[in-house]
Amino acid sequence: DLRPYAAVDAAGDASWWLASDLAELATGGRLATDHVLGAGGASTTLAQVTARTPVGRVLDLGTGCGIQALHAARHARHVVATDLSRRALGFARFNLVLNTPAEGVDVALRHGSMLDPVAGESFDLVVSNPPFVITPHAGAAGAAVAEALGDYEYRDGGRSGDDLVRDLVRDVGGVLAPGGVAQLLGNWEHRRGEPWDERVGAWLDAAGLDGWVIQREVLDPAEYAETWIRDGGTTPEREPGAWAAAYGAWLDDFASRDVEAVGFGIVTLRRPTGGARPTLRRLEEHTGSVHQPLGAHVAASLAAHDWLEARDDAALAEAHLAAADDVTEERFHTPGQADPNVVVIRQGDGLGRGVHASTGLAAFVGVCDGELAVGQIVGALGALLDVPADDLRSELLPAVRGLVRDGFLRPAD
Ligand SMILES: C[S@@+](CC[C@H](N)C(=O)[O-])C[C@H]1O[C@@H](n2cnc3c(N)ncnc32)[C@H](O)[C@@H]1O
Incomplete structure (x- = not known):
C-alpha cells in the first residue's frame, strides 16, 4: 500500500508518501501475523500530541512503517527508530528514503525488543505507539483458539493484560536524559474495585518520573474484543467459527482478571532534572473533543507546571x-x-x-x-x-x- 499522508503536528504541516502492508479493507481477509501497519488513527494521535520542541536525540520505539520517526526528524538531530519486526524496519527504511529527512538529520534503524536496542543510551524525547493491545494468549485453550486469535506483531507485545504498557512506563526513564520527555499511547485495564487512576498512578510512582495521563476513551470488554478481532480482519460473516472462538477467549481473559473496561490514553512522562524528585502526577479523563495538534499545549503545560513549582x-x-x-x-x-x-x-x-x-x-x-x-x-x-x-x-x-x-x-x- 503506497499512499499520501498529511498531518499537522506541533511543528506544522507534514506531507509524505507512506508504504505499508495492505489493510484488511483492501485484501478482504485476515491480516498476516507479520503485518506492517500504515498510519492509522493512533499514529496520528501520537504524532499530534507530541511536543515538537527542537531536541538532540529522539527514540521512536516500535516504529512500524516509520511514521513517528519521520515526524521526529523534523525537530531532532538524531533519531533512533526500533522495531522487533524486520519487515517493519524494511518499510521504515523505504519510507525514510522516499521522504528524505532534512540535511544533517541522522536516522538510525535498530532491530530488537522494547528498550533492549537502546540500553545505556539517553534521549531527549521518546515516542512510542507500542503494541499495547490487550490480547488473550491461547495457552491451555489450544491450537484452534490460537489460530482464531492470530498472533499480530503490530499490536500484541506478547505479555499478559496491560503488562507491556506498565513495564514501558516503569522502565522508559532509564533511557531519558534529565528533563527528557516520553510520550506513549496505551491501554489499561479497569479492574473491579480498583479505580483506573489508582492503578495507572501506581505505574507512575514506580517510574519515579513526572507523569501526566489523559484517558481519552473507555470501552467495555465486549466492545474492545470486537474492535480488535475486526481490526485483524476476522469478521462474523466471513469466519463465524474463528470469530466466536476469539471473542470467547477475549472475554474469558478479561474475566480472569476482573476487568470491567479498558481505557485508552496518552501518557506523558518526564525525567526531573538534577536528580530531583518528581513533582507532577496527574491522571485525568478527557473523552471529549480536543484541539489537535496538542503538542504545543503539552509542552506549555509542562513549562507552566515548572513555573508554578518555582x-x-x-x-x-x-x-x-x-x-x-x-x-x-x-x-x-x-x-x-x-x-x-x-x-x-x-x-x-x-x-x-x-x-x-x-x-x-x-x-x-x-x-x-x-x-x-x-x-x-x-x-x-x-x-x-x-x-x-x-x-x-x-x-x-x-x-x-x-x-x-x-x-x-x-x-x-
Ligand atoms: C501499533 S504499531 C505502531 C507503529 C508506528 N510507530 C505508528 O505509530 O503507527 C507497534 C509497533 O511495535 C512493534 N513491536 C511489536 N512488538 C515489539 C517489541 N517487543 N519491541 C519493539 N517493537 C515491537 C510492531 O512490529 C509495530 O511496528
Whole structure:
C-alpha cells in the first residue's frame, strides 16, 4: 500500500508518501501475523500530541512503517527508530528514503525488543505507539483458539493484560536524559474495585518520573474484543467459527482478571532534572473533543507546571498574568435574572477545558491583561466585592494556579 499522508503536528504541516502492508479493507481477509501497519488513527494521535520542541536525540520505539520517526526528524538531530519486526524496519527504511529527512538529520534503524536496542543510551524525547493491545494468549485453550486469535506483531507485545504498557512506563526513564520527555499511547485495564487512576498512578510512582495521563476513551470488554478481532480482519460473516472462538477467549481473559473496561490514553512522562524528585502526577479523563495538534499545549503545560513549582504564593502574588487569547467566558442565567447563576471560563484551544468560576475568579480573569500583579488584582477585587483580602486570596490563588497550569492564564513578565 503506497499512499499520501498529511498531518499537522506541533511543528506544522507534514506531507509524505507512506508504504505499508495492505489493510484488511483492501485484501478482504485476515491480516498476516507479520503485518506492517500504515498510519492509522493512533499514529496520528501520537504524532499530534507530541511536543515538537527542537531536541538532540529522539527514540521512536516500535516504529512500524516509520511514521513517528519521520515526524521526529523534523525537530531532532538524531533519531533512533526500533522495531522487533524486520519487515517493519524494511518499510521504515523505504519510507525514510522516499521522504528524505532534512540535511544533517541522522536516522538510525535498530532491530530488537522494547528498550533492549537502546540500553545505556539517553534521549531527549521518546515516542512510542507500542503494541499495547490487550490480547488473550491461547495457552491451555489450544491450537484452534490460537489460530482464531492470530498472533499480530503490530499490536500484541506478547505479555499478559496491560503488562507491556506498565513495564514501558516503569522502565522508559532509564533511557531519558534529565528533563527528557516520553510520550506513549496505551491501554489499561479497569479492574473491579480498583479505580483506573489508582492503578495507572501506581505505574507512575514506580517510574519515579513526572507523569501526566489523559484517558481519552473507555470501552467495555465486549466492545474492545470486537474492535480488535475486526481490526485483524476476522469478521462474523466471513469466519463465524474463528470469530466466536476469539471473542470467547477475549472475554474469558478479561474475566480472569476482573476487568470491567479498558481505557485508552496518552501518557506523558518526564525525567526531573538534577536528580530531583518528581513533582507532577496527574491522571485525568478527557473523552471529549480536543484541539489537535496538542503538542504545543503539552509542552506549555509542562513549562507552566515548572513555573508554578518555582513560586510560592508570595511570589505568585507578585507575578503578572495575562489571559490567553483562546479564553472566553460563558454565562448561564435563569430566565429573567440579571446575574448569572453559573459562569464557566472556557479554553478554545488545547483540551478545551471549562472551569466553573466564582464571581471573584471570573472578575480576576477579566482583568488579567498583564498590567497589574496578581496580588494587586486580588486586593482591588476584595475592596470592590467587600470581601476581606486574605479570604479572597485563599480562595483565588489555588484557582489561579490551576488556570496557569492549564494555560488559561500565562505569565506576562
Ligand atoms: C501499533 S504499531 C505502531 C507503529 C508506528 N510507530 C505508528 O505509530 O503507527 C507497534 C509497533 O511495535 C512493534 N513491536 C511489536 N512488538 C515489539 C517489541 N517487543 N519491541 C519493539 N517493537 C515491537 C510492531 O512490529 C509495530 O511496528
